[in-house]
Amino acid sequence: MKVLVAVKRVVDYNVKIRVKADGTGVDTGNVKFTMNPFDETAVEEAVRLKEAGKATEIVVVSMGPQQAQDTIRTALAMGADRGILVGSDTELQPLAVAKLLKAIVAKEQPALIIVGKQAIDDDSNQTGQMLAALLGWPQGTFASKLAIDGERAEVTREIDGGLETIALALPAVVTVDLRLNEPRYASLPNIMKAKKKPIDALTPSDLGVDVTPRLITLKVEEPSRRKAGVKVANVAELVSKLKNEAKVI
Amino acid sequence: MSVLVIAEHDNAVLKTATLNTVSAARQLGGDIHVLVAGHNARPVADAAAKIDGVAKVLFADDAIYEHDLAEPLSLLITAVGKGYQAILSPATAGGKNVMPRVAALLDVAQVSDICAIVSPDTFVRPIYAGNALATVQSKDALKVITVRATSFEAAKAEGGQASVEAIAAGENPGRATFVGQQISKSERPELTAAQIIVSGGRGMGSLENFKLLETLADKLGGAVGATRAAVDAGFVPNDLQIGQTGKIVAPELYIAVAISGAIQHLAGMKDSKIIVAINKDEEAPIFQVADYGLVADLFQALPELATELSK
Numbered sequence: 001m002k003v004l005v006a007v008k009r010v011v012d013y014n015v016k017i018r019v020k021a022d023g024t025g026v027d028t029g030n031v032k033f034t035m036n037p038f039d040e041t042a043v044e045e046a047v048r049l050k051e052a053g054k055a056t057e058i059v060v061v062s063m064g065p066q067q068a069q070d071t072i073r074t075a076l077a078m079g080a081d082r083g084i085l086v087g088s089d090t091e092l093q094p095l096a097v098a099k100l101l102k103a104i105v106a107k108e109q110p111a112l113i114i115v116g117k118q119a120i121d122d123d124s125n126q127t128g129q130m131l132a133a134l135l136g137w138p139q140g141t142f143a144s145k146l147a148i149d150g151e152r153a154e155v156t157r158e159i160d161g162g163l164e165t166i167a168l169a170l171p172a173v174v175t176v177d178l179r180l181n182e183p184r185y186a187s188l189p190n191i192m193k194a195k196k197k198p199i200d201a202l203t204p205s206d207l208g209v210d211v212t213p214r215l216i217t218l219k220v221e222e223p224s225r226r227k228a229g230v231k232v233a234n235v236a237e238l239v240s241k242l243k244n245e246a247k248v249i
Numbered sequence: 250m251s252v253l254v255i256a257e258h259d260n261a262v263l264k265t266a267t268l269n270t271v272s273a274a275r276q277l278g279g280d281i282h283v284l285v286a287g288h289n290a291r292p293v294a295d296a297a298a299k300i301d302g303v304a305k306v307l308f309a310d311d312a313i314y315e316h317d318l319a320e321p322l323s324l325l326i327t328a329v330g331k332g333y334q335a336i337l338s339p340a341t342a343g344g345k346n347v348m349p350r351v352a353a354l355l356d357v358a359q360v361s362d363i364c365a366i367v368s369p370d371t372f373v374r375p376i377y378a379g380n381a382l383a384t385v386q387s388k389d390a391l392k393v394i395t396v397r398a399t400s401f402e403a404a405k406a407e408g409g410q411a412s413v414e415a416i417a418a419g420e421n422p423g424r425a426t427f428v429g430q431q432i433s434k435s436e437r438p439e440l441t442a443a444q445i446i447v448s449g450g451r452g453m454g455s456l457e458n459f460k461l462l463e464t465l466a467d468k469l470g471g472a473v474g475a476t477r478a479a480v481d482a483g484f485v486p487n488d489l490q491i492g493q494t495g496k497i498v499a500p501e502l503y504i505a506v507a508i509s510g511a512i513q514h515l516a517g518m519k520d521s522k523i524i525v526a527i528n529k530d531e532e533a534p535i536f537q538v539a540d541y542g543l544v545a546d547l548f549q550a551l552p553e554l555a556t557e558l559s560k
Binding site: 011013014016017019026093094095098117118120121122123124125126127128129130131132133134136137138139140141142144154157158159160161162163164165166167168169172177178179213214215216217218219220221222223226228229230231232234235236238239241242246248249 | 259316318319320323341342343345346347348349350351352353354356357358359360361362371374375376377378379380381382383384385386387388389422424425426427428429430431432433441445469477480481486487488493494496501502512513519522523524525531536537538539540541542543544545550553554557558
């Protein structure tokens with residue numbers, strides 16, 4: 001079974017981002033970039049499927065500027081077999097990414113696609129679902145457990161009230177939640193080996209996909225800041241303030 | 250011109266996030282129709298018909314909709330939603346699951362988790378874990394939108410007199426099937442709708458210690474929440490997680506106990522009206538957003554707080 005994993009290069013989750021003064025976006029110059037944390041979980045899960053003898057090949061795809069190649073290398077160092085980079089300097093929104101992935105699926109014919117449930121920059125939580133819709137495949141979103149048994153995937157999903165388990169007929173799309181696994185660190189020998197693994201370069205026009213953004217960002221601004229309040233000396237003062245000043249209890 | 254709202258429910262009870270979504274729909278203008286798709290969900294359709302401002306309820310009652318499977322549900326919403334100006338759903342786990350599928354089937358972009366409406370085609374949504382707000386304009390003729398419930402007032406649950414129109418079920422692709430579920434049972438108020446939330450982090454130390462928070466929550470009539478670290482440590486189930494990847498809450502009072510205040514947690518609670526932080530580390534970032542901060546050991550502070558509240 002071939003597994004396709006999509007990974008995104010995003011601003012590192014520990015970075016306190018700054019909004020540009022002109023309101024056009026977030027300042028990404030001189031900022032640390034890493035693989036989207038949910039996508040690390042997706043790669044790890046694919047590698048575990050291969051180690052368990054369920055997956056035969058792992059193809060990892062990333063889209064965006066040339067630097068996204070580093071993100072693919074990271075996935076290759078974790079254990080993926082080869083990469084595909086769809087280079088684009090246009091902002092790629094989820095619908096465009098889903099269409100590009102669909103075109104890649106037509107070439108690669110994977111039986112399973114694993115993606116993160118959301119990217120921590122745009123926080124959209126759309127791409128996996130959109131891809132499943134375009135392919136007409138079933139989806140298992142927000143997965144915290146994945147079991148493959150022949151032509152069937154059993155997915156335990158995180159839902160608002162607890163957990164839910166569904167069974168999907170393969171081929172299928174699974175989007176992963178953070179609790180699915182603990183991603184491994186790539187070892188130095190594996191990082192060296194990853195440099196020899198192939199990465200194909202494609203463009204949206206190679207794939208025949210129009211990636212023009214459908215949503216136009218008019219402005220980006222900082223949310224109103226909360227002011228730090230006061231420190232209270234003890235519990236009695238806290239309760240008194242909540243009762244008499246804030247009047248919330 | 251009219252707007253379709255997708256009702257969130259469990260086949261018996263209409264979830265309050267639907268009421269917030271109806272309020273958002275009212276800001277768009279036009280008639281508001283609510284789609285209730287479920288199984289034996291008549292009480293939900295009747296409840297939806299009473300929501301103030303709703304003109305019509307479309308009711309698809311069929312076993313294929315019992316468990317909110319995205320495949321049949323997205324086909325139904327797509328077929329029904331085509332004639333509308335916008336399709337709105339609350340940005341709950343259910344809405345996030347199905348709506349992007351609807352958007353792709355209609356070949357439109359989705360606007361996720363909107364927190365304000367500027368005009369019928371322009372919306373504000375948080376990005377980067379809520380550290381920036383993007384104002385986006387949709388170029389699509391039909392808008393597919395998920396709504397951050399805490400950013401909109403709830404519409405009145407009573408006062409409406411909408412008609413309920415039964416509609417036929419759509420196709421079920423049948424490639425996904427429901428196997429089972431584990432729903433957390435709790436007597437406490439639902440997290441996303443609670444007025445008071447008492448929340449704990451990794452610093453709680455153990456499942457046992459979380460009982461101290463539960464006692465406090467019960468005294469205040471509130472709900473219990475947690476950080477990702479507390480969930481990963483196995484202190485509480487995942488559905489209590491508050492943050493960028495968990496639930497978004499905005500209660501009147503949020504008491505953060507032994508929570509450092511990581512970016513990802515703040516994303517889920519910083520719109521709370523009053524924030525209280527109890528932490529023994531006076532340098533913890535949570536104190537930068539707390540209205541009232543108490544530097545104290547939780548094992549002393551929580552029992553004292555319980556006693557003080559009993560006075």
